Amino acid sequence: MSGVDNPDFEYYGLSEEHQAIREAVRAICDAKVAPYATDVDEHARYPQEAHDALLAADFHAPHVPEEYGGAGADALATVIVIEEIARACVSSSLIPAVNKLGSLPVQIGGSEELKQKYLGALARGEGGFSYCLSEPDAGSDAVNQKTRAVRDGDDWVLNGVKRWISNAGVSEYYTVLAQTDPEKRSKGISAFVVERSDEGVSFGAPEKKLGIKGSPTLEVYLDNVRIPGDRIIGEVGQGFELAMKTLDHTRVTIAAQAVGVAQGALDYALGYAKERQQFGRPIADNQGLQFLLADMGMKVEAARQLTYAAAGRSERGDKDLTFFGASAKCFASDVAMQVTTDAVQVLGGYGYTRDYPVERMMRDAKITQIYEGTNQVQRIVMARQLLTGIQSEI
Secondary structure, three states, X not given: OOOOOOOOOOOOOOOHHHHXXXXXXXXXXXXXXXXXXXXXXXXXXXXXXXXXXHHHOOOOOOOOOHHHOXXXXXXXXXXXXXXXXXXXXXXXHHHHHHHHHHHHHHHHXXXXXXXXXXXXXXXXXXXXXXXXXXXXXXXXXXXXXXXXXXXXXXXXXXXXXXXXXXXXXXXXXXXXXXXXXXXXXXXXXXEEEEEOOOOOEEEOOOOOOOOXXXXXXXXXXXXXXXXXXXXXXXXXXXXXXXXXXXXXXXXXXXXXXXXXXXXXXXXXXXXXXXXXXXXXXXXXXXXXHHHHHHHHHHHHHHHHHHHHHHHHHHHHOOOOHHHHXXXXXXXXXXXXXXXXXXXXXXXXXXXXXXXOOHHHHHHHHHHHHOOOOOHHHHHHHHHHHHHOOOOOOO
16 A cells, blocks of 8 residues: 555546555445444544444554555555545544644654654554644644643653644544743744653543534643653654644645545435436436536535645655645635535435435534634645745646
C-alpha cells in the first residue's frame, strides 16, 4: 500500500493501486461501517465496529511509514481511505484522520527513538493518537497557549487545559502543545507526547454535538503531568512550527472527509430520485431536479480533484502546499455543506427525518467547515499565500 513509485502522480486519474485501495476500503465500509452508522449517531457512541474492521485491514493509520511497521500509504492513498470511510460514516473517518493529525508532528519532527516507539505503537494498533492544540482561549488564535511545560531536572511538568480534542479518552497518545517560554509567543511553544496513563491526565465530559457524534470530543486536563525529557517533539520552541506544518498536510484529510460525505449524500439522493414516484413518474424525470443533481455532481467532482491535487503536493512537500491544503479544505467543506443540504431537499420531508441518512450527513458535514481552522481562517491563509506569490504556477 505504498502508493506509486513516483510521487509526482497525476491527480486526473488514479493508478491501479489507488483504485484497488478504494475498492478494498469501500468493501469494508459496506460490510462493517455503513450498517452501524445510524446507531453510532443515534447513541453518540464510539464506532467500535469500524475501529476493529479498519485495524484488522491496516486502514486505521495508513500513513505510518513501513519502517515503523505501518502500511506506508502515500498522501493520496490516505485521502482515499478517509474519503471512502466518510462516504459511509464521518464519525468513523475520524479514526484514520485523527491518528494522522496526532502522530504527524512526531513523524515530521520527532527523534528516531520517538518515532520507533510511538509510530510503531500506532501502527500495531496499541492506541490511537490525538492532537491537543486548541484551548478555551486559543481557537483560531492558536498562539495564545496557556498550557505550560516547565523543566524539572530531566523531566517536563505540564499544566493546562486542552479543548475540542477529537477522540480524547479513546486515544492512548496525545501530541500536546505547551508554552515553554511565554515571552517568545509562537517561538516559545514546544510539542510533547503525553500518554493517557500518565499521572495527572484526566478528561472532561463528552461534548453534546450537532454531528460526528460517534467521535468523542472532550477536554483534556493536565495537572502536574510529569513526562520524561525525551518526549519532547523536536527542539524547544519548535512546537508551533510543527503544529502549522502538520495542519498544512492534515487539512487535506478534512477535505477528503468533506468529499466523502458529499459523495455519500449524492449517491443516496440519486437513488431516491430514481425510485420516488410523483405524478406517475420518477421525480428524477423533472428537469428542475436534474439541474440540482447535476450541480451536486459537478461540485463534488471539482472538490475531489482539488483535494487530490492537494494530496499530491502534500506527498511531495511542495512550497504551495499551504495554499492547496487551505483551499482544498475550504472548498470541499463548503461543497459538502451545500450538497448534503441539497440532498435533504431532494428527499423533501423524508430527508428531514432521521429515518433517512441525509440529515445525518448534513449535520456531520458542518464540522468540516470549522475544525482544523474555520473556513474564514482558510481564506486568510490563502490570501496571504497569494499575496506573497507562494502559489501554483499552473
